[in-house]
Amino acid sequence: MRVLVIEDDADVAIYIVKALAEAGHNPSHADNGKDGLVMATTENFDVLVVDRMLPGPDGLTIIRTLRASEDQTPALILSALGDVDDKVKGLKAGGDDYLTKPFAAAELLARLEALTRRASAKGEPAETKLSVADLEMDLLSRSVSRAGTSIDLQPREFRLLECLMRNAGSVVTRTMLLEDVWDYHFDPQTNVIDVHVSRLRQKVDKDFDTPLIQTVRGAGYVLREADK
Amino acid sequence: MKTARLLRSATFRLALLYMLIFGGSVAVLLGFLYWATVGVLSEQMDETIQADITGLAEQYERRGTPGIAAIIGERIRKDPGGRTVYLLTDPLRRPLVGNLDSWPTVEPDTGGWITFELVDRADPDGRPHLARAKRFVLQGGLNLLVGREVRELERTRRMIVNAMIWGIAITLALAFAGGIAMSRSTARRIDAINQTSRDIMSGDLDRRIPAGGTGDEFDQLAGNLNAMLDRIQGLMEGLGHVSDNIAHDLRTPLTRLRGRLEDLDDPTLAAGDRTQRIDAAIAEADTLLSMFNALLRIAQIEAGGRRDNFATVDLAAVLSDVAELYEPVAQEKGLNFSAHVEAAETVSADRDLLFQSVANLADNAIKYTPAGGSVTLHATGRSITVSDTGPGVPKEARNDVFRRFHRLEESRNAPGSGLGLSLVKAVAQLHGGEVRLEDNRPGLKATLTLG
Numbered sequence: 001m002r003v004l005v006i007e008d009d010a011d012v013a014i015y016i017v018k019a020l021a022e023a024g025h026n027p028s029h030a031d032n033g034k035d036g037l038v039m040a041t042t043e044n045f046d047v048l049v050v051d052r053m054l055p056g057p058d059g060l061t062i063i064r065t066l067r068a069s070e071d072q073t074p075a076l077i078l079s080a081l082g083d084v085d086d087k088v089k090g091l092k093a094g095g096d097d098y099l100t101k102p103f104a105a106a107e108l109l110a111r112l113e114a115l116t117r118r119a120s121a122k123g124e125p126a127e128t129k130l131s132v133a134d135l136e137m138d139l140l141s142r143s144v145s146r147a148g149t150s151i152d153l154q155p156r157e158f159r160l161l162e163c164l165m166r167n168a169g170s171v172v173t174r175t176m177l178l179e180d181v182w183d184y185h186f187d188p189q190t191n192v193i194d195v196h197v198s199r200l201r202q203k204v205d206k207d208f209d210t211p212l213i214q215t216v217r218g219a220g221y222v223l224r225e226a227d228k
Numbered sequence: 229m230k231t232a233r234l235l236r237s238a239t240f241r242l243a244l245l246y247m248l249i250f251g252g253s254v255a256v257l258l259g260f261l262y263w264a265t266v267g268v269l270s271e272q273m274d275e276t277i278q279a280d281i282t283g284l285a286e287q288y289e290r291r292g293t294p295g296i297a298a299i300i301g302e303r304i305r306k307d308p309g310g311r312t313v314y315l316l317t318d319p320l321r322r323p324l325v326g327n328l329d330s331w332p333t334v335e336p337d338t339g340g341w342i343t344f345e346l347v348d349r350a351d352p353d354g355r356p357h358l359a360r361a362k363r364f365v366l367q368g369g370l371n372l373l374v375g376r377e378v379r380e381l382e383r384t385r386r387m388i389v390n391a392m393i394w395g396i397a398i399t400l401a402l403a404f405a406g407g408i409a410m411s412r413s414t415a416r417r418i419d420a421i422n423q424t425s426r427d428i429m430s431g432d433l434d435r436r437i438p439a440g441g442t443g444d445e446f447d448q449l450a451g452n453l454n455a456m457l458d459r460i461q462g463l464m465e466g467l468g469h470v471s472d473n474i475a476h477d478l479r480t481p482l483t484r485l486r487g488r489l490e491d492l493d494d495p496t497l498a499a500g501d502r503t504q505r506i507d508a509a510i511a512e513a514d515t516l517l518s519m520f521n522a523l524l525r526i527a528q529i530e531a532g533g534r535r536d537n538f539a540t541v542d543l544a545a546v547l548s549d550v551a552e553l554y555e556p557v558a559q560e561k562g563l564n565f566s567a568h569v570e571a572a573e574t575v576s577a578d579r580d581l582l583f584q585s586v587a588n589l590a591d592n593a594i595k596y597t598p599a600g601g602s603v604t605l606h607a608t609g610r611s612i613t614v615s616d617t618g619p620g621v622p623k624e625a626r627n628d629v630f631r632r633f634h635r636l637e638e639s640r641n642a643p644g645s646g647l648g649l650s651l652v653k654a655v656a657q658l659h660g661g662e663v664r665l666e667d668n669r670p671g672l673k674a675t676l677t678l679g
Contacts, residue, residue, distance in 0.1 A: 088537055102517060104510075156552060182553060186584040187518060187525075189591045189648060195556040218507050 001046035001116050003027045006036030006062065007078065008054050012101065016049060019105035020112075033057035040066055045073055046116050049108070052079040052090065060093040067094035074115040076108075087185065106219030110171040117167065130165040133225045135204065135212055137165055146208060156181065157200050164213065164223035173220035197221055239415040243407030250403035251396060258392045266385045273360065273376055274341070280374045281364045288366050296366075297325045311377045313346065313361050319369035331373065336363050346377060358382055417446045421453065433461055473633040474523070477646065478516065485512040515645075522647040526632065529581065529654040541579045543572040543678075547607040550586045558594050564602035565594075572607040575678050577659055582678075585655040585663075588648040589614040589674045595642060597671070610661070610678045617671040626665045652676060 003020050007013040008031050020027040028043070030036035033056030040048060040062065048066075050059040057065070063075050076097045077090040087098045096118075097111050121127075130137040134147040142158060144151045153161065159181045164172055172180075174193040179185060197213065205211040214222050288296040300314045304327045315326030323330065332344040340363045345356040361375020420438060427435045436457065437450040488509040492502065551567035558565035586605075589612075593603045597618035606613040619638065621629055628634050630653040633646040649663075652674075656663040660679025665672060 100521070104514075182549065184549070184583045185580045186587060187521065188553075189588065189644060190557065190595070192553055192557050192591075195560055196553075199556055217503075218510055 001025050001112070002044065003047050003049060003112065004036070004040055004043070004045040005029045005049045006033065006040070006054060006059065007049065007051040008032060009051070012051075012078075015105065016108065019109060023109050025112075033059070033062055037062050037065060040073070041069070041071065047112050047119070048073055048075040049112070050075055050077055050095070052077055060090060060095075063090075063094045072119070074119045076111060076115060078103075104218065106171060106216070107173045107175065110167075110173050110176060110220060113170040114167055114172070114176065117170075130162065130168075132165055132168045132223055133210070133212060134208075135165070137162060144204075146204065149207075151203050153200075153203060156196070157203070160196060160200055161204065161223075164221060168223045171216050171219045171222045176220065237415070238418070239408065239411045242411035242414070243404055246407030246410065247400055247403040250407075251400045254399040255396055258395060262388060262392065266381075266388055269381055269384065270360075270378075273378065273381060274362075277360070277362050277374055277376060281362060281372065284372060284374065285364065285366060288370075288372075293324070293368075293370065296372075300325050313359055313373065313375035313377065315371075315373040317371045317373075319371070321371055324370070326373070328373070331371070332361070340364065342375075343378075414446075421450065428457065433457075433464075470632050473631075477633040478519065481512055481516050481519070485509060485516065488512055519645045519647065522645060522651060523632065526647065526651050526654045529651070529658050535578075535658070537578045537580070538576050539579060540574050541577040541582060542574045543607050543610070543612060544569040546579070546582055546586060547572065547605055547612055550583060550590050551605050553587065554590045554594060558603055561594060561597075562599035563594060563597055565604075566602070567605040568607070570606070570608040572612075573610050575610055575659075577678060578655075581655045581658070585652040585676055586612055586614070588652050589676065592644075592648060593618065593672070593674075595644065596639065601671070611675050613673060613675045615668045615671060615673040617668065620667060620670060620672040621665055623667070629665070630663075 003025055005013055005016050005020070005027055007016065007029070010031070013029050013031065017027045017029055028039060028045070030039050033054040035056075036050070036054070037057055048063075050062055052059040054062075059077055063077070066073065066075070074096040075094070076099060077095040078099055078101055079087075079090065080101055090098050096115055099108060099111060128138065128140050130139065135144070136146070137144050137158075139162070144153055144158065144161065160177065163177060163180045174188075174191065177193050177197075178188065197215075201211070201213050205213055210225060212223050212225065214224065216222050284296055284299065287299055297316060300316060303312065304314060313326075313328060315328040315331065316324045317326075317331060318324060321331045328346075332342055334342045334344045336342045341360065342363065343358060343360050346359040357377055357379045359375050359377045361373050364372045364374070366372055417440060424435050424437045436454045439447045439450045441447070488505060491505050492509070497505070547567060547569055551565070555565050555567075590603065590605060593614050593616035597603055597616040601617035603614070603616045606615070621636065625636060629636065630649050632650045634650075635644070635646040652663050656676055656678070661677045662679075664675045664677070666675070667673070
């Protein structure tokens with residue numbers, strides 16, 4: 001995917017651009033708000049990574065300007081450590097996701113992929129069925145089955161699996177799961193998410209030969225068919 | 229130099245202002261008195277002269293020149309002292325009858341009034357006195373001048389003016405002295421505040437402003453400044469404490485991180501081991517970052533600037549969400565876990581922070597309660613209680629555990645940053661509430677109450 005990174009801190013910019021390139025994406029970089037806005041409006045990108053504080057127009061202004069001109073390219077806002085309040089402002093300005101510096105490259109990549117997937121799914125008729133390998137989920141009847149065997153899930157387990165299935169093939173971080181499934185922005189002191197995922201595993205993977213839910217060390221989880 | 233300082237001092241300027249205001253008021257008052265005495269007297273005199281003229285004019289109309297001349301002659305005879313002035317002249321101002329030798333040379337004003345000097349015939353010194361008269365032109369062109377000698381009036385006026393000048397002078401002197409005395413007592417107390425401020429600026433933070441003991445505005449100011457200084461001192465001590473703690477508590481994970489990075493510097497390391505060690509180092513760095521994040525978050529919440537995100541929050545919903553998130557963790561550890569809601573209210577709160585606080589309490593309870601114990605979440609009214617059957621917190625340590633990085637000796641080895649309860653307390657204060665720790669016999673009962 002084509003990613004525009006608007007970031008004035010050279011070190012952070014290099015870190016992001018390198019991580020994106022290594023993951024097979026196509027990053028462009030602008031080191032100030034003015035150039036960034038020009039590039040965002042004249043070229044075509046799949047997703048934007050915008051620093052909150054920038055020389056020239058700041059990150060929120062850029063996103064507001066784009067949204068005002070009907071440009072709905074998904075945008076992820078980066079912000080300095082501890083600026084917790086900025087999250088709300090960023091999302092209000094039209095940002096689609098928010099990440100606090102410093103962050104792991106895996107977290108950024110996972111979020112960008114989720115953003116582009118969400119953007120491309122927009123406009124398509126809402127899916128009623130999700131399926132990965134022999135795992136199937138019916139969103140209308142709220143039922144899950146694997147290889148024809150019905151699996152009984154608690155509501156929260158269902159949403160957890162739904163989130164993993166919607167992002168099948170790409171990493172979903174623990175924070176993303178917390179925000180998506182539990183709808184809280186918070187910082188768990190212990191890895192409570194891991195316990196929930198392992199419960200889900202018990203139901204989804206235990207009685208089957210190929211595990212689908214896999215742990216990605218230092219990043220999160222991914223749902224996919226294990227490499228044969 | 230000294231004069232310049234005096235002129236600039238608030239004492240002097242206040243005294244001057246006081247003097248001007250007081251002197252001005254007295255001057256206005258005296259002006260009124262002057263008008264009420266001298267003014268009224270001269271007005272009365274003018275009225276008498278006017279009445280005299282009107283009377284004479286009538287007589288002239290009725291009896292002609294001889295008649296009026298006879299009347300004037302009669303009046304002059306009755307007044308040998310010359311207190312009244314009469315003069316009747318022909319149209320060319322040649323005297324016909326009167327006690328003036330000639331028509332005064334002074335030009336009359338628009339009303340026909342003149343003030344001129346009159347030589348008193350009865351006075352042996354022959355000194356002139358002021359007289360006031362009015363000219364009137366009779367029918368036939370005769371000029372009539374009627375007046376009064378104003379010696380008495382003039383003397384009274386001069387006395388009053390003299391008394392007023394002295395009065396104002398004395399007033400000004402008294403006002404200035406009084407102003408100096410008054411503003412000096414004010415200035416002395418301001419000086420005391422200044423002196424204390426200078427002492428504090430030069431490093432003596434324990435100094436406080438002395439109070440006058442009268443409970444007036446200055447005492448209130450001193451009291452408020454002292455309270456402010458106490459607060460600042462408390463905050464500074466807290467800050468010093470915190471930075472000491474940060475330095476101390478961050479040293480351990482930083483040392484571990486350094487050790488892990490050193491471990492990597494081994495060319496014989498197998499690829500798998502290397503990955504594992506890198507992961508461990510990253511995890512250590514993440515721990516450090518989350519500690520910094522937590523610290524900054526607490527600082528931000530304590531600064532009180534995070535009320536933008538307040539919204540209506542259902543306490544029962546928050547409680548059941550926390551319970552739902554933590555129940556598997558508790559069960560995995562072999563704890564009895566339960567949550568009850570009893571008439572919980574909806575409150576205006578920051579949903580994420582509230583969730584984080586209750587999660588921290590639940591996390592602690594699960595972490596410190598040994599297998600077989602129980603953890604209970606309970607919401608009622610505006611409170612959420614998390615109770616456990618763990619080791620509890622000794623009474624004397626119940627305040628300390630809210631301090632940043634503070635950890636009980638027994639729990640030093642358990643995972644955690646020592647920031648969880650600090651955050652809960654900061655969140656409680658942000659919501660105008662409190663967090664209370666009690667004995668659960670056995671165990672700990674933590675209650676978060678919103679204001």
